[in-house]
Amino acid sequence: MDDQHHCPTCGAPLRIKNRFVKAVTCEFCQNVALYDGVRLDPTGRTASLAQLKSPLYLDATGRVGTHAFRVLGRLVYEYEGGTWQEWFLDIGGEKRAWLIEDEGAFSLLQKRPLAQAPPFAGIQVGDVLTLADREVRVDEVGEATIVSAEGQFGTLILPGEAIAYVDGASGDEEVGLEYGEREVELFVGRPVDRADVTVDPDPFS
Numbered sequence: 049m050d051d052q053h054h055c056p057t058c059g060a061p062l063r064i065k066n067r068f069v070k071a072v073t074c075e076f077c078q079n080v081a082l083y084d085g086v087r088l089d090p091t092g093r094t095a096s097l098a099q100l101k102s103p104l105y106l107d108a109t110g111r112v113g114t115h116a117f118r119v120l121g122r123l124v125y126e127y128e129g130g131t132w133q134e135w136f137l138d139i140g141g142e143k144r145a146w147l148i149e150d151e152g153a154f155s156l157l158q159k160r161p162l163a164q165a166p167p168f169a170g171i172q173v174g175d176v177l178t179l180a181d182r183e184v185r186v187d188e189v190g191e192a193t194i195v196s197a198e199g200q201f202g203t204l205i206l207p208g209e210a211i212a213y214v215d216g217a218s219g220d221e222e223v224g225l226e227y228g229e230r231e232v233e234l235f236v237g238r239p240v241d242r243a244d245v246t247v248d249p250d251p252f253s
């Protein structure tokens with residue numbers, strides 16, 4: 049993989065950190081670019097940085113359960129009930145996952161293929177949807193805005209976007225749908241005990 053690139057807005061060197069990355073923020077000018085696997089295209093969006101308390105940070109390494117991870121990026125979502133954060137993780141250099149942090153509670157989710165998304169309009173709490181071969185009971189429906197971002201992400205849902213979301217459960221699995229401007233994404237995973245998320249000491253602090 050030719051991972052050495054330059055920010056299309058300011059020209060700063062920019063290295064793509066894993067093969068699942070679809071969007072990057074420039075650490076120098078905060079502009080957001082889309083990555084198609086070959087080149088970077090500027091979006092005209094910029095990503096602001098919000099300082100929210102978390103044990104995680106950009107480029108942190110650690111373990112979640114038995115998986116060694118490195119943080120590649122962070123998205124901060126704001127909704128009427130507050131904020132939550134989604135950390136894009138490289139898992140062992142081979143896989144990717146999202147660690148969702150919401151008021152100190154963690155869930156580890158992976159993106160799943162979605163043949164056809166159900167239309168958001170009309171989905172209500174209590175509905176049962178069939179997603180990724182699962183019966184999913186809807187327990188939250190809402191709208192949010194990505195108010196802050198840093199690093200790199202395996203998603204085409206970008207900083208500044210307003211999204212609609214559906215959260216549900218299937219057995220002991222958590223299932224989420226995110227409706228963005230460019231795509232609808234499906235995530236499936238499980239809650240993670242806070243004690244199972246360990247972050248290595250920051251070598252620069």
Ligand SMILES: [Zn+2]
Pocket residue numbers: 055056057058059060074075076077078079
């Ligand atoms: Zn830049």
